[in-house]
Amino acid sequence: MKMKFKSYIHSLLITVILLVIASCVGLFFQYLDWSEITIVLIYIISILIISLLTKGYIYGIISSIIATFLFNYFFTAPYYTLLFYDSRYFITFISMTLTSIIVSTLTSRIQLSQNQAYKNAQNMKMLYELTNHLSKITDKQRLYDEVYHILNQYFHYPIDFIFLDYHNEHKHQDIIDCFRNENQKYIIKDMYIFFPLYGVSRLLGILFFKDDNFQHMDETQKHIFYLMIDNISLALDRIYSIEEQLKLNEASIKEHYRSNLLRSISHDLRTPLSGIMGTSEMIMGINQPTSSSYHLAQDIYQEADWLYLMVQNILSLTKVQEGKLVIHKEYEAIEEVIGSAISHVQKNMSERQIEVHVPDEVMMVAMDAQLIQQVIINLLDNAFKHTSNNEKIVINAYKQDHQCYLVVEDYGDGFLGEDPQKLFGMFYTQHQSYSDSFKGVGLGLTICKAIIEAHQGTIEAKECLNHQGAQFIITLPMEDEYESNNISC
Amino acid sequence: MNQTILVVEDDVQIRKFICYCLENNNYQYITASNGQDALRKIFYENIDLILLDLGLPDMDGVDIIQRLREFSEIPIIVVSARDKDKDKADALELGADDYLTKPFSATELVARIKVAFRHFYRYNQVQIQTYYKVKDLSIDLDKRQVYLNDQPIHVTPLEYQLLVLFFKNAGKVLTTDMIIEEIYGKGYGHDTQALRALMAGLRRKIEKNPATPQYILTEIGVGYRMVDE
Numbered sequence: 081m082k083m084k085f086k087s088y089i090h091s092l093l094i095t096v097i098l099l100v101i102a103s104c105v106g107l108f109f110q111y112l113d114w115s116e117i118t119i120v121l122i123y124i125i126s127i128l129i130i131s132l133l134t135k136g137y138i139y140g141i142i143s144s145i146i147a148t149f150l151f152n153y154f155f156t157a158p159y160y161t162l163l164f165y166d167s168r169y170f171i172t173f174i175s176m177t178l179t180s181i182i183v184s185t186l187t188s189r190i191q192l193s194q195n196q197a198y199k200n201a202q203n204m205k206m207l208y209e210l211t212n213h214l215s216k217i218t219d220k221q222r223l224y225d226e227v228y229h230i231l232n233q234y235f236h237y238p239i240d241f242i243f244l245d246y247h248n249e250h251k252h253q254d255i256i257d258c259f260r261n262e263n264q265k266y267i268i269k270d271m272y273i274f275f276p277l278y279g280v281s282r283l284l285g286i287l288f289f290k291d292d293n294f295q296h297m298d299e300t301q302k303h304i305f306y307l308m309i310d311n312i313s314l315a316l317d318r319i320y321s322i323e324e325q326l327k328l329n330e331a332s333i334k335e336h337y338r339s340n341l342l343r344s345i346s347h348d349l350r351t352p353l354s355g356i357m358g359t360s361e362m363i364m365g366i367n368q369p370t371s372s373s374y375h376l377a378q379d380i381y382q383e384a385d386w387l388y389l390m391v392q393n394i395l396s397l398t399k400v401q402e403g404k405l406v407i408h409k410e411y412e413a414i415e416e417v418i419g420s421a422i423s424h425v426q427k428n429m430s431e432r433q434i435e436v437h438v439p440d441e442v443m444m445v446a447m448d449a450q451l452i453q454q455v456i457i458n459l460l461d462n463a464f465k466h467t468s469n470n471e472k473i474v475i476n477a478y479k480q481d482h483q484c485y486l487v488v489e490d491y492g493d494g495f496l497g498e499d500p501q502k503l504f505g506m507f508y509t510q511h512q513s514y515s516d517s518f519k520g521v522g523l524g525l526t527i528c529k530a531i532i533e534a535h536q537g538t539i540e541a542k543e544c545l546n547h548q549g550a551q552f553i554i555t556l557p558m559e560d561e562y563e564s565n566n567i568s569c
Numbered sequence: 570m571n572q573t574i575l576v577v578e579d580d581v582q583i584r585k586f587i588c589y590c591l592e593n594n595n596y597q598y599i600t601a602s603n604g605q606d607a608l609r610k611i612f613y614e615n616i617d618l619i620l621l622d623l624g625l626p627d628m629d630g631v632d633i634i635q636r637l638r639e640f641s642e643i644p645i646i647v648v649s650a651r652d653k654d655k656d657k658a659d660a661l662e663l664g665a666d667d668y669l670t671k672p673f674s675a676t677e678l679v680a681r682i683k684v685a686f687r688h689f690y691r692y693n694q695v696q697i698q699t700y701y702k703v704k705d706l707s708i709d710l711d712k713r714q715v716y717l718n719d720q721p722i723h724v725t726p727l728e729y730q731l732l733v734l735f736f737k738n739a740g741k742v743l744t745t746d747m748i749i750e751e752i753y754g755k756g757y758g759h760d761t762q763a764l765r766a767l768m769a770g771l772r773r774k775i776e777k778n779p780a781t782p783q784y785i786l787t788e789i790g791v792g793y794r795m796v797d798e
């Protein structure tokens with residue numbers, strides 16, 4: 081307010097002084113007896129200078145009118161009155177006023193557009209600086225400092241903002257929700273005005289300050305402010321995507337190390353196992369099946385084979401338990417996976433009878449075939465170990481309620497009153513009856529559960545309904561659009 | 570005349586076991602313990618078949634296959650401890666004839682060698698074979714007819730094409746990508762689902778139980794193999 085008042089006084093003084101000077105010069109010319117036209121011109125020049133030195137049209141127009149009266153007062157007969165005898169002076173007055181007004185408005189207009197151009201240049205420079213600064217920043221804290229500095233410098237009142245990440249999501253949660261749900265330009269709440277910083281795909285942050293401060297901004301400032309918001313959002317988006325890129329890189333390096341480790345483990349364990357199994361097999365080949373050497377070699381072979389299964393299981397477990405790792409699923413025909421698992425176990429247990437029932441309609445299920453094969457191998461291996469040679473094993477696969485059911489049944493003793501669900505606990509084995517004669521299978525079943533759960537399926541163990549024996553029921557989700565009848569050949 | 574087999578394997582125990590196996594089955598053999606040695610022997614010795622370990626100390630076995638296939642068609646059987654299906658498929662697509670995953674049995678090894686030789690000689694025969702038979706399943710290319718237990722059975726054109734491909738490559742593993750390219754043509758991509766459905770349909774016609782196939786076996790994650798007699 082004070083500033084404005086000062087500028088009034090200033091402009092007024094200029095007007096008065098210049099008019100006084102013009103009048104004095106006019107009086108001097110009159111004394112010299114020069115033409116009245118010269119005096120009119122002197123007034124017009126003074127008005128031109130007034131318009132140049134003051135802001136706005138108003139001083140120019142007022143001084144034009146005053147100048148006409150002054151001319152009338154001092155220089156037309158009768159002198160020192162506002163009267164005039166010669167009616168032709170009337171034309172002079174009007175043309176003088178009009179000329180002065182036109183001159184003053186033109187001058188003021190030039191001045192105004194100059195000012196505007198200067199302001200625009202200032203704004204452009206500021207925006208350019210902002211973009212320039214922001215484009216060099218790669219971390220959030222520096223962006224925050226820089227933006228805070230620039231905004232406060234430009235708008236002269238405190239502007240605050242937050243960037244959304246995991247730590248501060250709870251702050252201003254209601255506002256954030258509001259922005260998330262609908263794309264609003266701003267929200268006013270509790271005397272504050274909030275602006276969203278939208279990225280390409282999501283809300284990145286919010287910026288807020290006192291509402292009345294915003295109301296005081298003129299249109300250009302608001303416009304600049306929105307441009308700034310866009311700029312900040314862009315910079316923020318870039319920083320976030322850099323961060324995500326870094327995270328991804330890190331994850332892929334980890335994944336690379338992990339798969340290298342797995343590969344070398346599997347290589348280092350399998351190669352010697354291969355030697356042991358091959359050699360023991362050779363020994364069996366050159367001995368009579370009745371000799372003790374044959375049986376010893378067979379024992380070695382079976383132990384090594386069991387070790388091999390464990391190596392496979394541990395590899396599967398590391399694959400599944402890698403938490404974040406998404407297993408690689410493809411649509412597989414369930415019968416193929418069952419068939420492959422059976423041919424695996426029958427390499428060593430060809431005397432065992434396995435019955436398989438699959439529906440006529442082919443069932444395609446999304447899965448990591450190798451892992452599911454491992455599950456079936458484990459279940460079959462488990463069944464072999466808990467039943468005697470002449471008892472058959474039945475595998476049933478069918479579809480029900482958009483689920484693929486896979487049921488493995490044996491004709492053994494069942495669970496003997498034990499809680500079947502306990503089987504899936506880490507490294508649980510039925511100690512009492514089997515620990516001496518058979519290897520623990522707890523690990524195998526734990527792995528089955530881990531694999532099936534990674535497929536969003538379920539696995540449970542039950543006593544068989546129709547006969548004595550254990551039953552393992554697996555379900556795997558099947559998606560409707562991939563129902564087999566749609567892709568039949 | 571006994572065939573000579575080059576055994577490329579860095580592990581001493583496995584090498585011994587394989588050599589013993591070969592000796593028992595009247596094959597001659599030469600051994601190499603690393604990639605450079607193997608390549609040298611491939612050039613200077615007269616070799617009929619290569620047993621190749623993929624994990625060699627000085628180079629990747631896959632590179633050997635690639636370089637060898639530039640000038641020679643001799644059968645290669647990959648012996649690998651690698652778990653990744655992709656490695657196997659890569660080796661097969663680069664031109665390996667077959668693969669064995671460790672641990673494997675002596676009988677398996679010998680069977681695979683026999684298949685590879687048989688296939689190699691059949692492939693190089695001048696006269697074109699028009700009749701194939703595996704167990705009770707046979708195919709007559711002239712009549713375009715498939716027989717099961719000497720009874721003609723109906724198959725769709727795609728299934729027929731698939732069967733011809735398998736009969737011609739009996740005993741060999743064909744990767745899914747190789748089969749897709751052969752049946753559906755190049756540029757069809759990697760859509761295994763249609764092939765699985767096609768295979769399921771075919772199995773329902775030729776197998777007693779599609780889950781325990783007798784003719785076309787599934788090699789999980791790699792492809793299919795038709796049994797060889």
